[in-house]
Amino acid sequence: MIGMKNEEQCSRDRVEESSPREQRCFLSPLDLLFEAVRRLTFARWDESQLSSTQLAQSGFFFTGVKDHVQCIFCLGVLGCWSPGEQPDEEHRKQFPECPLVTGAPTGNIPVDASSREGTEGRLYQLLREYYLLRLSNMQFSEGISPGAGSAWPLTDAYPQFQTPASRLATFAGRPADVGPSPRDLAAAGFFHTGKADWLQCFCCGGGIFGWQEGEQPLEVHLRYYPLCPFARVAAAPDPSRPEPSFPPGVAGGYKGALAIQTEDVELLGQHPLAKRLVEMGVPQTVVKSAFKQRLETYGALCRTILEAVEWTVEYKKPGKHSPQLVAPSTNRFSHSHSLQTESPHQQNLNPSSTYDEKAEKLRREVEDLKQQIQAQEDRLLCRVCKQDRVAIVLQPCSHMHLCVSCARSRDTCPSCEIVIRGTLRPRILV
Numbered sequence: 001m002i003g004m005k006n007e008e009q010c011s012r013d014r015v016e017e018s019s020p021r022e023q024r025c026f027l028s029p030l031d032l033l034f035e036a037v038r039r040l041t042f043a044r045w046d047e048s049q050l051s052s053t054q055l056a057q058s059g060f061f062f063t064g065v066k067d068h069v070q071c072i073f074c075l076g077v078l079g080c081w082s083p084g085e086q087p088d089e090e091h092r093k094q095f096p097e098c099p100l101v102t103g104a105p106t107g108n109i110p111v112d113a114s115s116r117e118g119t120e121g122r123l124y125q126l127l128r129e130y131y132l133l134r135l136s137n138m139q140f141s142e143g144i145s146p147g148a149g150s151a152w153p154l155t156d157a158y159p160q161f162q163t164p165a166s167r168l169a170t171f172a173g174r175p176a177d178v179g180p181s182p183r184d185l186a187a188a189g190f191f192h193t194g195k196a197d198w199l200q201c202f203c204c205g206g207g208i209f210g211w212q213e214g215e216q217p218l219e220v221h222l223r224y225y226p227l228c229p230f231a232r233v234a235a236a237p238d239p240s241r242p243e244p245s246f247p248p249g250v251a252g253g254y255k256g257a258l259a260i261q262t263e264d265v266e267l268l269g270q271h272p273l274a275k276r277l278v279e280m281g282v283p284q285t286v287v288k289s290a291f292k293q294r295l296e297t298y299g300a301l302c303r304t305i306l307e308a309v310e311w312t313v314e315y316k317k318p319g320k321h322s323p324q325l326v327a328p329s330t331n332r333f334s335h336s337h338s339l340q341t342e343s344p345h346q347q348n349l350n351p352s353s354t355y356d357e358k359a360e361k362l363r364r365e366v367e368d369l370k371q372q373i374q375a376q377e378d379r380l381l382c383r384v385c386k387q388d389r390v391a392i393v394l395q396p397c398s399h400m401h402l403c404v405s406c407a408r409s410r411d412t413c414p415s416c417e418i419v420i421r422g423t424l425r426p427r428i429l430v
Contacts, residue, residue, distance in 0.1 A: 003127065003317055004082040004372075007106040008163070015290055016035065019419065021416055024035070024040075024208050024209055024210045024224065025206065025207060025208060025224050026135075026207040026208075026209060027131075027134060027135060027194050027205075027298075027299045027300075028192070028193070028196065028200075028207065028299065028300070029072075029105075029198060030193045030298055030299065031299075031300065032072040032121065032298035033063050033069070033072065033108060033109055033299075033300050033301070034128075034131065034302065035057060035108070035109060035110050036109075036111050037057050037061075038055075038056040038059075038061040038072070038407060039053065039056040039111075040209075040210070041054060041062040041064075041196060041209065042055070042056070042061075042392060043210050043290060044062070045062050046067070048081070049067065049081055049083060050067075050081050050085065051088070051116075051237045053085045054088075055069050055087050057075050057087075057110070058070055058087040058088050058091050059071045059074075059089065059091070059098070059100045059108065060072075060078070060091075061195070061196065061293050062196065063077070063196045064178045064196045064197050066079060067079050067080065067081050068393055069196075070196075071091065071095065071098060073098055073099050073100045073102075073108070073303055073304060074095045074097065074098035074099065076091075076094060076095035076098060078090055078091070078094060078406050079426050080424065080426050088101075093099060098307065098370075099304050100392060104304075104305060105126075105272035105273045105276045105308075106272070106273070106303060106304055106305075107273065107300065107302050108261070108303045109127055109128065110124075110202070113128075113129045113281070119267070119270050119272070120326060122267060123267045123268070123270050123271060125299070126264050126268075127266050127295075127300070128182070130258065130260070130295065131134045131299055131300065132297070133258060134168045134258055135299075140303065141306055143428070144267055149229045153390055155204045156202055157200075157201070157202065157203060157204060157205030158191065158202040158203075158205065159202070160193045162373050163203060164187055167185075167186040167189070167202060168182055168186040168192065170191040170192040170194075171185070171191075171192045171195060171239070173192065174192045174197060175187050177240035179197055179211025179212060179213065180211060180213075180215055180217050181215070181296060182220070184217050185199060185216075185217045187217070187234075188217035188218045188220075188221050188231070188234065189201045189202055189203055189221060189228070189230045189231060189234070190202075190208075190217060190221070195289075196209065197209055197210070198210050199211070201221065201225065201228055201230065201231070202227070202230070203228055203230035203231075204225050204227070204228035204230070204231075206224060206225035206228060207219075208220060208221070215427055218231060218234055222235060224348045227278045244264070251320075257261075259296065260292050260295060260296060260298070260350040265288050265289075265291075265292050266288070266296065268288055268291040268292060269284055269287060269288045269291075269300075271291065271301060272334075272410065273291075273301060273302060273305060273308045274287045274288065274291055274308075276305055276308070277305075277308055277309065278313055280309075280361070280362065280365055281361050281362070281364065282312055283318075286312065286315070287318055289314040289315070290311060290312045290316075293315065294311055298428070300419075305327035305369075306366070306369045306370075306373070309362060309366050309369065310366060311341075312362070313363065313366060316362075355392075366421055376400070382401070382402055382403035382406050383401045383414055383415075384402060384403075384406040384414065385403060385405070385406055387403075388405065388406075389403060390402060390403060391403055391404050391425060392404060392408075392423050392424070392425055393423065393424040393425070393426060394407070394413050394420050394423060395420070395422040396421055396422075396423050396425065397413050397415070397416050397418045399413050399414075399415045399416065401413075401414055401415055401416070407423060
C-alpha cells in the first residue's frame with residue numbers, strides 16, 4: 001500500500017501489539033489526537049476503578065497525577081472518579097462546550113477509524129499510516145551517521161531550549177512524583193511539553209513518555225534515539241558504550257520529511273475540519289494545501305475548528321505561503337523534497353475580490369471563537385468574588401462555583417441553596 005511497507009508494519013506492531021511501557025516514543029503532543037496513543041498513557045492506571053478504554057474513547061489521556069485525566073480537545077481535567085461513573089456523561093456534565101462532546105468537527109482519530117468503509121476509512125488510514133511512518137523515521141536525527149560520535153546537526157529541533165536553564169524552567173507544571181528529577185532530565189536534553197510526563201529533546205526532537213522511578217535519562221534517550229547528536233556527545237566519555245544498531249535497510253541518519261502525494265491531498269479535503277472550513281467560505285484548494293503543510297510539519301492535523309481556522313488564516317497571508325502539491329510518485333509517501341506549485345488555472349480559480357471578502361469573513365469567525373473561549377474562561381471564576389478561580393466542590397450537590405475564600409463563609413450553595421454538608425478540593429490542572 002505504501003513504499004515503506006516493512007517500516008510501516010514494524011511501527012504498527014509497536015503501537016498495537018507492544019505493551020504500553022515499551023511504546024514510549026512520540027512526535028509531539030498532537031499524537032494524543034489518536035485514541036490509540038491516548039490509551040498508551042494509561043500504563044499506570046487502576047483498571048479496577050474505571051476502564052481506561054472508555055476514558056480514551058471520550059478524549060481523555062492520563063496526566064499521571066492520582067486519577068486525573070485531561071481531554072486533549074477542551075483541555076478540561078476530571079478526577080476523583082467513583083466506580084460505575086460514565087466518562088462520556090461526566091465529560092458532558094462538566095465541560096458541555098467541549099467540541100468532542102457537542103459533536104463539532106475535531107481532529108480525533110478513533111481506534112477503529114481506519115477500518116471504516118468509503119472515503120472516511122481511507123482518510124483515517126492515510127493519517128494512521130503517515131503517523132506510523134513518521135514515528136519510525138523519527139528514531140534518527142539528521143546529520144549523523146554510525147561512528148560519527150561528535151557530529152552535530154546544522155539546526156536543533158527546538159533551539160529555544162538549548163540551555164539547561166531554559167529546559168529546567170519548563171518542568172514547573174510537570175507532576176513532581178513521576179520519574180527522574182527535572183534537573184537530570186534537563187541535563188539529558190529534555191524539556192517538558194506541558195502534557196503529563198511527555199518530554200522532548202531540544203536537539204533531535206524525539207519524545208518519550210511513561211517515565212519510571214530509577215531510570216537514567218541519558219540511557220533512555222540513547223535507547224530510543226540512538227543517533228541524537230546531543231545524547232551521543234553527552235555520553236562520549238563512556239568508551240564501553242556500543243555503537244547504535246539500525247533496522248534493516250537503514251544506513252543511518254534521519255531520512256527527511258515525508259511528502260504527501262497528490263491523491264492523498266484530495267483525501268485531506270474530506271476531513272470534517274476541512275469540510276467545515278469550506279462551508280465557512282475558504283477555497284477548497286487553500287484548505288487542502290494548508291492541511292497538507294500542517295500534516296507534513298506536525299505529523300497530525302488540528303485539534304479543533306478554531307486551530308484549523310487560525311492555521312488557514314496564517315497560511316493565506318500574502319507572501320507567507322504558496323499552495324503546493326506534490327509531484328506524482330509511485331510511492332504513497334515520498335521522501336523527495338521536489339515540489340511543484342499549482343497550475344495557473346488552479347491559481348486563478350479565486351479572484352482577488354472574493355479572496356479579500358472571504359479572508360475578512362474568516363477573521364470575524366476567529367474573533368467570535370476567541371470571544372467564546374473568553375466566555376468559557378469567565379465561567380471558571382468564582383460566582384461570588386468574580387476574581388479567583390473556582391476550587392471547591394460543595395457536598396452533597398457537587399456544584400463547583402466558589403473559590404476557597406468564598407466557600408469558607410457559605411452555609412448554602414449559591415446555585416441550588418441546598419445546605420452545605422461538606423466540601424472537596426480537587427487538584428485542578430490547567
